[in-house]
Amino acid sequence: MSTTEETKALVTVRGLTKHFPVRGASFGKPAQAVRAVEDVSLTVAPGEVLGVVGESGSGKSTVGRLMLRLVEPTAGEVIFDGQNLGALGPTALRKFRRHMQMIFQDPFASLNSRMTVGDALMEPLKLHLGLKGRDAEDQAVALLEKVGLSTDHAKRYPRAFSGGQRQRIAIARALASSPRFIVADEPVSALDVSVQADVLNLMQNLQQELGLALLFISHDLSVVEVITDRVMVLYLGRVMEVARTEDLYDNPAHPYTAALLQAAPGYTGESRQILGGEIPSPIAPPSGCVFRTRCPFAIAECAQTIPILRELSAGHYKACIRDDITL
Numbered sequence: 394m395s396t397t398e399e400t401k402a403l404v405t406v407r408g409l410t411k412h413f414p415v416r417g418a419s420f421g422k423p424a425q426a427v428r429a430v431e432d433v434s435l436t437v438a439p440g441e442v443l444g445v446v447g448e449s450g451s452g453k454s455t456v457g458r459l460m461l462r463l464v465e466p467t468a469g470e471v472i473f474d475g476q477n478l479g480a481l482g483p484t485a486l487r488k489f490r491r492h493m494q495m496i497f498q499d500p501f502a503s504l505n506s507r508m509t510v511g512d513a514l515m516e517p518l519k520l521h522l523g524l525k526g527r528d529a530e531d532q533a534v535a536l537l538e539k540v541g542l543s544t545d546h547a548k549r550y551p552r553a554f555s556g557g558q559r560q561r562i563a564i565a566r567a568l569a570s571s572p573r574f575i576v577a578d579e580p581v582s583a584l585d586v587s588v589q590a591d592v593l594n595l596m597q598n599l600q601q602e603l604g605l606a607l608l609f610i611s612h613d614l615s616v617v618e619v620i621t622d623r624v625m626v627l628y629l630g631r632v633m634e635v636a637r638t639e640d641l642y643d644n645p646a647h648p649y650t651a652a653l654l655q656a657a658p659g660y661t662g663e664s665r666q667i668l669g670g671e672i673p674s675p676i677a678p679p680s681g682c683v684f685r686t687r688c689p690f691a692i693a694e695c696a697q698t699i700p701i702l703r704e705l706s707a708g709h710y711k712a713c714i715r716d717d718i719t720l
């Protein structure tokens with residue numbers, strides 16, 4: 394990423410890497426690791442929505458979790474508004490969390506089933522903002538109203554709500570500490586199709602109203618196109634392409650992005666590149682370009698060197714050595 398982008402950024406990620414050790418590695422064999430995220434650098438500007446797309450297992454969730462330091466990186470750093478998160482001890486990090494929150498795919502799992510919704514909302518208000526008694530209660534109700542629910546809902550338990558309502562509650566809880574950055578990990582993919590649009594609209598409205606920076610993780614390219622300003626494409630833990638959303642959808646530069654877009658429902662273009670084969674194991678990824686084993690444009694050189702992320706035009710980057718191809 395360019396230094397200008399870093400200067401404007403709220404969150405800057407440099408060289409983020411996560412290897413999960415493989416359990417049960419036998420004695421005498423070299424230790425193995427799942428290479429979930431490899432050398433990812435990115436920026437998110439204040440109020441910006443950055444989409445993260447890629448097939449299952451490409452490392453999207455791990456990037457999101459690393460950015461909030463819910464997972465310890467193997468290497469690399471995350472800088473939030475000038476603060477290197479790696480330099481914070483556990484207590485300081487807990488306090489710092491008020492600025493960065495996460496919305497998960499499954500709102501039922503992210504809400505405590507034994508807490509009323511009111512209590513679930515008051516917890517972060519007390520912990521992070523120091524609100525007490527009536528002030529906390531009033532603010533909890535205000536949060537419920539913000540997400541389209543009402544005072545009556547505060548006394549109920551999560552099981553009394555539909556999936557869409559539960560996700561609204563999870564959103565309210567994430568907003569309670571007045572964060573500036575939210576990671577939303579597939580926030581609507583577990584919901585009925587009929588309520589997905591409502592919850593997405595709500596998220597989009599709140600994001601704009603509050604000027605939130607958002608990392609929006611999704612495998613649904615049509616949703617990503619609508620909600621994001623920029624998109625990062627991941628494959629086997631590595632960044633393949635980053636561009637402004639319109640640019641990426643109109644002029645994909647990386648063969649993997651083109652294949653993803655052409656495979657998506659609703660694609661109406663002429664060429665259709667089929668993404669053949671399986672994603673290789675992240676324990677032993679291909680040498681050079683990790684996508685080369687499924688890439689119709691791969692040449693011998695692609696096995697030799699890991700392509701760097703190059704800027705093709707303003708803000709449009711790709712990690713591919715081939716410029717002589719038509720996608």
Ligand SMILES: Nc1ncnc2c1ncn2[C@@H]1O[C@H](COP(=O)(O)OP(=O)(O)OP(=O)(O)O)[C@@H](O)[C@H]1O
Nearest residue numbers: 413427429447448449450451452453454455456675
């Ligand atoms: N705690 C963990 N321990 C071991 N391996 C893990 C762990 N978390 C993730 N992985 C592995 O890391 C890789 C990336 O996973 P991740 O969940 O980040 O991908 P993803 O793109 O979010 O996938 P999905 O779309 O299916 O959620 C996968 O191979 C996954 O199995």
